[in-house]
Amino acid sequence: MLPKIVTEIPGPRSRELAARLRRSESRNVTFLDAEFPIFWARAHGVNVWDVDGNRFLDLTSAFAVAGLGHTHPSMxxxxxxxxxxxxxxxxxxxxxxxxxxxxxxxxxxxxxxxxxxxxxxxxxxxxxxxxxxxxxxxxxxxxxxxxxxxxxxxxxxxxxxxxxxxxxxxxxxxxxxxxxxxxxxxxxxxxxxxxxxxxxxxxxxxxxxxxxxxxxxxxxxxxxxxxxxxxxxxxxxxxxxxxxxxxxxxxxxxxxxxxxxxxxxxxxxxxxxxxxxxxxxxxxxxxxxxxxxxxxxxxxxxxxxxxxxxxxxxxxxxxxxxxxxxxxxxxxxxxxxxxxxxxxxxxxxxEKPDVSAQVIAKGARLLAALRAIHSSRIGEVRGRGMMIGVELVQGADDARPDSAAAIRVVKRALREGLLVLAGGPEGNVLSLTPPFGLADSEIDWAAARVGEFLTTES
Ligand SMILES: Cc1ncc(COP(=O)(O)O)c(C=O)c1O
Missing domain, CATH: 3.40.640.10 (Type I PLP-dependent aspartate aminotransferase-like (Major domain))
Incomplete structure (x- = not known):
């Protein structure tokens, strides 16, 4: 299901939890600022809901864990x-x-x-x-x-x-x-x-x-x-x-x-x-x-x-x-x-026979859609299966990392209902490791959003 945002991001309940966490957890653990994070309440398949009732499309599988989808019935x-x-x-x-x-x-x-x-x-x-x-x-x-x-x-x-x-x-x-x-x-x-x-x-x-x-x-x-x-x-x-x-x-x-x-x-x-x-x-x-x-x-x-x-x-x-x-x-x-x-x-x-083929097909679709984005900020789009990186750089002829652009995309994606992480030692690679069950329409939508984020300023 595509995202549905019903409050500002982060919503009031997430903001309240962030304030409490700031007081109770070691300050090095969870990154907290005015735009980040949302607090998860539940998840199913390719979707995550936060404590304010917003629905997100997950392109992370929560650190590449939920490849088969969140709260998979068999598990x-x-x-x-x-x-x-x-x-x-x-x-x-x-x-x-x-x-x-x-x-x-x-x-x-x-x-x-x-x-x-x-x-x-x-x-x-x-x-x-x-x-x-x-x-x-x-x-x-x-x-x-x-x-x-x-x-x-x-x-x-x-x-x-x-x-x-x-x-x-x-x-x-x-x-x-x-x-x-x-x-x-x-x-x-x-x-x-x-x-x-x-x-x-x-x-x-x-x-x-x-x-x-x-x-x-x-x-x-x-x-x-x-x-x-x-x-x-x-x-x-x-x-x-x-x-x-x-x-x-x-x-x-x-x-x-x-x-x-x-x-x-x-x-x-x-x-x-x-x-x-x-x-x-x-x-x-x-x-x-x-x-x-x-x-x-x-x-x-x-x-x-x-x-x-x-x-x-x-x-x-x-x-x-x-x-x-x-x-x-x-x-x-x-x-x-x-x-x-x-x-x-x-x-x-x-071990079910279609898992590998599904990952390869879905990954190829996402990779192709991301490679079709024209932005001088993109240095390289690389990937195999559902493990894809979009490396953001300073410009068409300047391959130095642009981690600020990656952070902007991650935060804007969150506001628009898409969960994405920035990875790499420089933090300039959009790291996409979605659950394998992403529908084609969700792949196309997500890639289009990423393209929009990279070609228009937030
Ligand atoms: C390749 C690899 N090895 C080891 C780890 C560490 O796993 P954990 O965070 O569960 O200790 C990670 C975590 O991201 C990883 O990506």
């Missing part, structure tokens, strides 16, 4: 059933059958589908916990403390994941407490070539002719760091999500696989953002035909419950010693039965 049913039966168990002491089934299913939909291999799982709650489980696993498996991660990469903000974070903004305030085990290398990005290739930055879009040279330069850097013999892990997003919806050249992941095989480092795909059909295939790495050693999932795994997982090849995961009664890596809510039940329901939905 709600699984949640209600499980909550009424058993709300909490003892994850690593006296667990549940539903945890067993989820571990089996996670192995089946990853390594089972990829190469028929057996897999083992460590469950967590937030995404960063899955990443930290992967970092620990790689360390135990290789005995090497070093990690290669990438500029612009985002893996969550726990101290371990933060160490591998490619955003100075998040690292700097805590840098002196970080353990300094990560080396950040450039993430290949055609629009802003990290190797300074001007042609690449002007061509944009699909990998340009210089693709090989960019990867040659990256390979030299990777080899240089791997030659220290201290790297046990290469942690990478197959496509960068919060980094600004960046899709690397096709040969990037195969290069990482090759170098990890040569050096013995563990290849970790962080698919917390890209997993569960966000980019079209079940997992984004599948498009490159590359199988990692470990994969981290979260967000859309449940469609709306904090549950994450690090899934790995059994031979790598078995670097963990058998538990002797005290798990080395666990938490109170590990394997939460409600989350496990929802994840099982979500996996069943994702």
């Amino acid at each position: 709600v049913e699984a949640m209600n059933k499980q909550a009424a039966t058993l709300l909490h168990a003892m994850g690593d002491v006296h667990p549940t059958a539903v945890k067993v089934r989820l571990c089996e299913e996670l192995g089946r939909v990853t390594f089972g589908r990829w190469n028929g291999g057996s897999a083992k799982v460590i469950l967590g709650s937030a995404g960063f916990e899955a990443v930290e489980a992967a970092l620990k696993t790689a360390f135990l498996h290789t005995g090497r403390r070093g990690v290669i991660a990438f500029s612009g990469g985002y893996h969550g903000l726990g101290y371990g994941a933060l160490e591998a974070c490619g955003w100075p903004y998040f690292r700097e305030p805590f840098r002196r407490q970080l353990a300094e085990f990560a080396t950040l290398l450039p993430y290949p990005h055609c629009f802003h070539c990290p190797f300074g290739n001007e042609d690449a930055s002007r061509l944009g879009g699909d990998p340009p002719a210089c693709e090989k040279s960019c990867l040659d330069q990256l390979e030299a850097k990777l080899r240089g760091v791997l030659a220290t013999g201290e790297i046990g892990c290469v942690l990478v997003e197959p496509a960068q999500g919060r980094g600004g919806e960046i899709f690397p050249p096709a040969e990037f992941l195969p290069l990482l696989r090759r170098l990890c095989d040569e050096s013995g480092a563990v290849l970790v795909f962080d698919e917390i953002y890209t997993g569960f059909h966000r980019t079209g295939p079940f997992f984004a790495g599948e498009a490159a035909g590359v199988v990692p050693d470990l994969i981290c999932v979260g967000k859309a795994l449940t469609g709306g419950f904090p549950l994450s997982a690090c899934i790995g090849r059994a031979a790598v995961m078995d670097a963990w010693p058998e538990s002797t009664g005290e798990a080395l890596h666990t938490s109170t809510f590990l394997g939460h039965p409600v989350g496990c039940a929802m994840a099982l329901a979500s996996i069943a939905e994702h």
Whole structure:
């Protein structure tokens, strides 16, 4: 359903809640100003209603979580059933059958589908916990403390994941407490070539002719760091999500696989953002035909419950010693039965035959509509499936980021009933990760609005 705005934005109830939040929550958490935020009251499918009764069209899936739509009936049913039966168990002491089934299913939909291999799982709650489980696993498996991660990469903000974070903004305030085990290398990005290739930055879009040279330069850097013999892990997003919806050249992941095989480092795909059909295939790495050693999932795994997982090849995961009664890596809510039940329901939905085709078709329509917008503020429109970035720049011949324009669009969109986020380390990329069930008319309407926002001042 298209938006319906019945009050000013933010409405009186949202403003009242914002004032109370300002007094009660740490001031760094929720951004509050006269135009932002609205407070959510309910959501269904592709729509969100705020506490003032306004209806919005959601182009975010609430941080790429609700790909199958908000309050999806299968997940709600699984949640209600499980909550009424058993709300909490003892994850690593006296667990549940539903945890067993989820571990089996996670192995089946990853390594089972990829190469028929057996897999083992460590469950967590937030995404960063899955990443930290992967970092620990790689360390135990290789005995090497070093990690290669990438500029612009985002893996969550726990101290371990933060160490591998490619955003100075998040690292700097805590840098002196970080353990300094990560080396950040450039993430290949055609629009802003990290190797300074001007042609690449002007061509944009699909990998340009210089693709090989960019990867040659990256390979030299990777080899240089791997030659220290201290790297046990290469942690990478197959496509960068919060980094600004960046899709690397096709040969990037195969290069990482090759170098990890040569050096013995563990290849970790962080698919917390890209997993569960966000980019079209079940997992984004599948498009490159590359199988990692470990994969981290979260967000859309449940469609709306904090549950994450690090899934790995059994031979790598078995670097963990058998538990002797005290798990080395666990938490109170590990394997939460409600989350496990929802994840099982979500996996069943994702295995329905038409999901991938739907994401590809809808995403192609949205991408084409956005590419048809003529605005000198648009540097590049890029995307795969329902993961699309509109990078805003200073002008037709000036690719410097225009984050002020992105903020203006986000706020104007909100006033007109459209939920959009600005992403990327500079905050200048309109980040569109809608629920997959967006109707064609909603796609066309949303793209037309974005075009209008970019071509007329608010
Ligand atoms: C690729 C990726 N990894 C990890 C995380 C961290 O997940 P969480 O915020 O649940 O800790 C995110 C969150 O956006 C993400 O996009």
